[in-house]
Amino acid sequence: MTGDIEHGAIYPSLKGRSVFITGGGSGIGESLVEHFCAQGSRVAFIDLAEDASRRLVARIAAKGDPAPHFMAGDLRDIERLRATIAEAAERHGPIKVLCNNAGNDDRHKSEDVTVEYWDDRMAVNVRHQFFAAQAVRPQMKETGGGSIINFGSITWLVGDGDCPGYVTAKAAITGMTRALAREFGPDRIRVNCMLPGWVMTERQMRLWLNPEGERQIAERQCLPDRxxxxxxxxxxLFLAADDSRMCSSQNFIVDGGWV
Structure with missing residues (x-):
């Protein structure tokens, strides 16, 4: 059962709130964009996939929800990231919610990793999260606070052995979250980390969900659902809303009871 937006909780504090999402064109990011728009938030997102992102904007607009603002960009380009954050704030007002969602979990073996590939894994999975947080902080401080949601993964908790660069980056995000929560906290900026389990995105199902993967889910998850x-x-949504106003510097695991 995938769930749907219409039957989810409504958070009045999110209506009209300026939200910025990285990697919003597909997968988890696509769902983030849809859910925040359904709350009446003013959403802007950045993604490399232009066609998919524009289809998402059109689909949301057709439903009658506030259409998100899409900006194309590669998050390895920090100046482009900064420019899109500035554009989002100009269009929707100071950013109050940052979802640092974008990442890439391509599989790789340690013996095949070059210095260049390692640096690229860090740039794709963790570096942009820090600089996005750095960029939104002044806006949040000026408006009395905000919520930064960094996206990690349970892979570092379980020690997945098929993507060491990705696992290292995701572990680093937890440390970064705690450091930024302490530094930004006096300005009422909350910083938390989401740790998803194995999420059934189109990409995951296409590339890696096979009979062996199905057996692993059945063995590892407490809950039988996907x-x-x-x-x-x-x-x-909960972490972005005022309902979680005293939640900061924490990991929030959503994995069906995998770890």
Missing amino acids: LYPPDIARMA
């Missing part, structure tokens, strides 16, 4: 992007988006 984990889908809306399950992650609904937790993000």
Whole structure:
């Protein structure tokens, strides 16, 4: 059961709130965009996939929800990231919610990793999260606070052995979250980390969900149901809303009871 937006919780504090999402064109990010727009938030997102992102904007607009603002960009380009954050704030007002969602879990073996590939894994999975937080902080401080939601993964908790660069980056995000929560806290900026389990995005199902993967889910998860992007988006809504006003510097695991 994937769940749907219409039957989820409504958070009045999110209506009209300026939200910025990285990697919003597909997968978990796509669901984040849809869910925040359904709350009446003013959403802007950045993604490399232009066609998919424009289809998402059109689909949301056709439903009658506030259409998100899409900006194309590669998050390895920090100046482009900064420019899109500035554009989003100009269009929707100071950013109050940052969802640092974008990442890439391509599989790789340690013996095949070059210095260049390692640096690229860090740039794709963790570096942009820090600089996005750095960029939104002045806006949040000026408006009395905000919520930064960094996206980690349970992979570092379980020690997945098929993507060491990705696992390292995701572990680093937890440390970064705690450091920024302490530094930004006096300005009432909350910083938390989401740790999803194995989420059934189109990419995951196409590339890696095979009979062996199905057996692993059955053996490892406490709950028998599959984990889908809306399950992650609904937790993000809570962390973005005023309902979680005293939640900061924490990991929020949504994995069906895997770890």
